[in-house]
Amino acid sequence: MQKENLIIIGSGPAGLTAALYAARANLDPLLIAGSQIGGQIAITNEVENFPGFDSILGPELTDKMRAQAERFGTRFEFDEVLEVDFRNGPPFYLKTYGQEYQANAVIVATGASARRLGIPGEGEHIGRGVSYCATCDGFFFKDKDVLVVGGGDSALQEGLFLTKYASRVRIVHRRDSLRAGELLVARAEANSKIEFVWDTVLESIDGEAKVTGVTARNVHTGAVEQWPTDGIFVFIGHFPNTQLFRGQLAMDEQEFLIVDKFMQTSVPGVFAAGEVMDPIYKQAISSAGHGCQAAISVERYLEALHDHKLPGKSVAAAG
Ligand SMILES: Cc1cc2nc3c(=O)[nH]c(=O)nc-3n(C[C@H](O)[C@H](O)[C@H](O)COP(=O)(O)OP(=O)(O)OC[C@H]3O[C@@H](n4cnc5c(N)ncnc54)[C@H](O)[C@@H]3O)c2cc1C
Structure with a gap:
């Protein structure tokens, strides 16, 4: 069992931004990238609404975000999370194809997948x-x-x-x-x-x-x-990638994760960012913003955990 301080699930704008902030805060994050490295923006041609770039190709934006997170010490695992147990943590249990992990905190940034038409022949x-x-x-x-x-x-x-x-x-x-x-x-x-x-x-x-x-x-x-x-x-919309968390994290009727204003899910110590919890804005920049918020909240959570405050306390109470 590999022990980790913080595991980030997903390598889209939310996960990569969370990784950047967490690495800069010395949280030593491990990011598990999933099968779509870079997330949806990596399969987007041209992005014209990410601040700071007049226009940038999706894969190039992803590469830049990844390099920046890596530069501050994020470790990447090119694997996929298959199973989690958030009921008995922290530490929380995660299993991938290649490894079993325990993590003091988790950021779920698994994003969303394209909806299908659901018609014959598709x-x-x-x-x-x-x-x-x-x-x-x-x-x-x-x-x-x-x-x-x-x-x-x-x-x-x-x-x-x-x-x-x-x-x-x-x-x-x-x-x-x-x-x-x-x-x-x-x-x-x-x-x-x-x-x-x-x-x-x-x-x-x-x-x-x-x-x-x-x-x-x-x-x-x-x-x-x-x-x-x-x-x-x-291109008829997306559904959140939350199947893994059914029965463990609270979701709305469309199965988006429910978070509080600190991006914390129904399980203290498990945070969520990006399209996995956002049925409204669904942009690279808003997802990146959520990633930033989640990482800052994790920092406060882990400090409280380290100081032996109750793990069940909310981030607000811990801060
Ligand atoms: C065609 C298209 C064009 C777009 N154009 C724009 C645009 O011009 N401007 C803009 O701002 N936004 C655009 N978007 C939206 C933008 O791409 C998304 O809002 C953004 O990528 C969401 O980021 P995210 O990190 O929340 O999730 P995603 O980008 O969905 O990333 C999710 C990540 O989670 C990983 N993952 C999933 N399940 C697991 C698992 N079990 N284990 C490990 N990892 C897992 C995936 O591999 C992926 O890396 C576009 C989207 C599409 C589809």
Whole structure:
């Protein structure tokens, strides 16, 4: 059993920022990165709203954050947490593929994963024409026809990115207006490769070895049509990665972790940051901000623990 002071679960903006602050506070953090190193922002093409950068590629932003956290002493483990026991801590128990750990404090920064459409043909065509990441897969659709499903910022941002490769990008939205920011809407409307298909949902994704088309339905008229296409990119939101913590940490009805104003979960000593506890803002900068808050709270918590104050005390009482 490897004993640790602080374990941070997740290497997105929340986890990496928590690591930076914790390392600078000499908390000797170990960060367990998970399968998506850098989190969602690492699969984002261009980020134009992270303060300090006019524009930066998602993977580059991730590399910078990681290097900064590492420079102050964060240790990285490229593994995934499979099991936790937060009921009998501190110390808290965590298990990965390669190791078992005990930690005095934990920051959960497991973020969120892309929601699927849940329609016939989707699962079997992932990687064969169905994708949730334009940055990862856009290149494979050079001069091809693609559909983007969704009507928010991500759908437009990634749809615009796909116009670099695809010959036509149809944005299919179940409503008749977008939820995206004005700047993105204006850019998408001005792009000659982009077309909007309103009030429409996909019923199935069709094809044998790879996607050859979709079946679509107009939500008002009920009319069903089949359209040939080469690829479908889905951006219809995310769900929090909290399955591991069911029955151990309090969650809301959508399974986001519930935290207090010190980012502490229902278990004292276990903190949460980023999209795993944020159903509202869902930005790299807000997630990074939560990571900062959680690390500062952990510092206060660990000081109290060290001073033999009751581990069950809240951070507010300990500080
Ligand atoms: C297509 C797209 C475009 C976007 N564009 C922008 C943008 O322009 N500007 C902006 O501010 N935001 C943007 N966002 C949102 C931004 O990426 C997220 O808000 C941010 O990444 C959330 O950070 P996070 O650290 O909370 O979680 P995530 O980024 O989701 O990171 C979660 C981390 O947890 C790890 N993890 C999960 N489970 C485990 C486990 N069991 N064990 C170990 N590790 C685990 C994952 O591997 C990952 O490293 C975009 C998102 C998408 C999908």
